[in-house]
Amino acid sequence: MQIVILDDYQDAVRKLACFATLSGHDVKVFNNNVKGAGQLAVRLRDAQVVVLNRERTALTRAVLDKCPKLKLVVQTGHVGAHLDVDACTALGIAVIEGKGDPAPTAEFTWALIMSAMRRIPQYVANLKQGAWQQPGLKSQSMPVNFGLGQRLAGKTLGIWGYGRIGRIVARYGQAFGMHVLVWGSEASRTAAAQSGLDVAATREALFIESDILSLHLRLTDATRGVVTLSELSHMKPQAILVNTARAELIASDALVSALNRGRPGMAAVDVFEAEPIMRGNPLLRLENAICTPHIGYVELEHYEHLFGQAFEAIGHFSAGDTADLLNPQALDHLR
Template sequence: MSDERFRVLVTDEVDAEGIAILRAHPAIEVDERTTLPPDQLLREIGAYDAMVGRSATRITAPLLENGTRLRIVGRAGVGVDNIDLARATELGIAVINAPGGNTVSVAELVFGVLISLARHVHLAASSMEAGRWERSRLGGTEVRGRTMAIVGLGRIGSEVARRARPFGLRLVGFDPYVPDTRFEELGVERMARLGDALDQADILTVHVPLTPETQGMIGSAELGRLGPRSIVLNLARGGIIAEDALVDALTTGKIGAVGLDVYTKEPLAADHPLRTLPNVLLTPHLGASTVEAQQNVATEVCAAVRDALITGDLSAALNAAGVGGGGWGEMRPLLALADRLGRLGSALVPSGITALEVRYSGPREEAPRPLLLAALQGALRHIVDRRAINLVNAQHVANERGIETAWAHVAGHGEMGEEIELRLESGDRAVRVGGALLAETHGRITRIGAFRVDIAPRGSLLVLRNRDVPGVIGRVGTLLGEAGVNIAEYHQARLQAGGEALAAISVDSPVGSDVLARLAHLDEVLDARQVDME
């Protein structure tokens, strides 16, 4: 068991139940400092391995760059607009959020806002507070029988759909990234185009992340397809619906009412035109502001940060290899094997790697991409700073160095179980290495170049090319013994009698450069390489 200890900085107001998860692990030290000024945070971040916060702390590129120990940034919530995700990825810092913790709270607020707008509850409350009794002026409409268009059928959009049916709403939806089965399960009629959903909508609610694709996806043209009694809701992310277009559509009567919980710039300016319109219900980003949601997002993200630090589990990271949930634990032996094969292949090519391809044979359809990243991590670990390469940024590092990458998947098991083969190119030279996962837990190296071998990827591995003549194995063993090197495994392979042979020798500790040089100068030994497998 590792004696490594980790320091975690908690900024903002993260629920105590989540912090307790971090404190409960003996290898984690937690500092709660919720009021650090940005300049002080910039000076002190270098002392921490992880940080956890909400939306108030902006995680900028300079802050990430100053976090020389930083491995994980945890966001107790869904949105990561306050985090420079691209720079975090370049630096190999995993960004973890809590996408499921506030799902119910946001979905419930959607209907709170919808009913308030349909029945003028917010206006009635203000009227009563002002001492008026305006029953006749504030009559509303039912939502039963109206058509709700849901844009985005992810977690929150799906929960909205489930709650909409008991209200008697007809549901149509648009989401090109979810299968038909999701629409069928939720009872939502799928629309092929966004415009088709808008044409039918009495109520429009958006539940998509803020990306370049969704920025301003609802503008003047889209709002123009709605009717004058329509209700528009955005409780997702500010900027998905263009605010200037909303103001125009409201003031010209193109739409009936708007409910917003999120804004392009928060907090919303005191003189913003949206604040002056009577048919608007504005809330100050309250979607996740329930006791339950704050507990949920805090426990979700803190558990994921703990697992990432202690076990290396990056299944919850937004910018890491795509292995979901429990699949990460199941794939750890495969990822470790791919990393070791990357180290081995890199040691055997004559110069810098120009291309790396992974071929995976096995039942896991999601495996090839993470295995490629693990192989890159192993292959490049001695070329760049070890801290500077991991599963988060391996592809970025490869791209920066002009290394071409590819992967392939062959369904079904190979001859020895799940198998991985790497092809590494260096200029006009190429080398293949391969391995297999036995009994789903034990990785073995099974191929080095054209030679079939069978050796565990552990300790230090010596790879010798030699002529297949008597006495070589004895001389190698004697030399290592005299140097005090203990041999754990020795595998000798040849293609034909008297031709070239290969020895793969697992030793308990690294050999010195002098011993390696003496091995290379033995009679009949053509080449000697050492690979660190720890």
């Protein structure tokens, strides 16, 4: 089969052990991202199978209409709004999704928390410029001695969203001697209480009381823009907001405005509204923002897991096994 794998930014997929599963197929791997529907359609015009690397590329109806040979879309991890499943079904394109592992993102979240609390990126950057023990962070909006950093023990770790990742991050917080405070849906609050954790009295209280607030919500119509400038302004001047979930959870421009006002004092983010992020993004210019290029899930074992699932699914489909389709209705129109 003609297989196209999109957005392998690290040029890693061909070097994975699981890639051998595709032996005998004609495989093209692209290492860069294109946004235009026309350019993307050119890449996919001969593809019978497309493997999507998470949400890096959107497959809309406009693109799918220009892919006459496409029979199968395999999603690494869960399908999101970037893939028009209804259009796939109508066009007779089967869809199979995988399942991610929460551990890599949880670990990366903790790495951001520790880096932000101890100002590690700022110290490293300044050391490379010849400045010994100089963190920067001298804006007038910041508290006195903000550049020194803070310990985790005794601080309050706020977690909004007590799902698979949030639960792991909560355990990390407990291991470091932190007070863990949870907010989320009724189910999240109930699960947190059953785990012996404190539940915030209100959503506003979560922002007021947290020294570190980590977002672990799914992006839905209900959660889009749910974090507003008003809520961020309730955070402590020394507090840190961490987002390894989705950028769209925060109202547009709210985080930049809040950081410029000094509440919270710092943010550590791995996700952006438009990815790859443009060089002129205002977050990149802020000394109190730590930005990473959406690599929370990018880790060797996780790549083997995600792509191993995807490649195995291709093998099953090519052998006529359609049991795992997300859209079995597509079989009525299958190309």
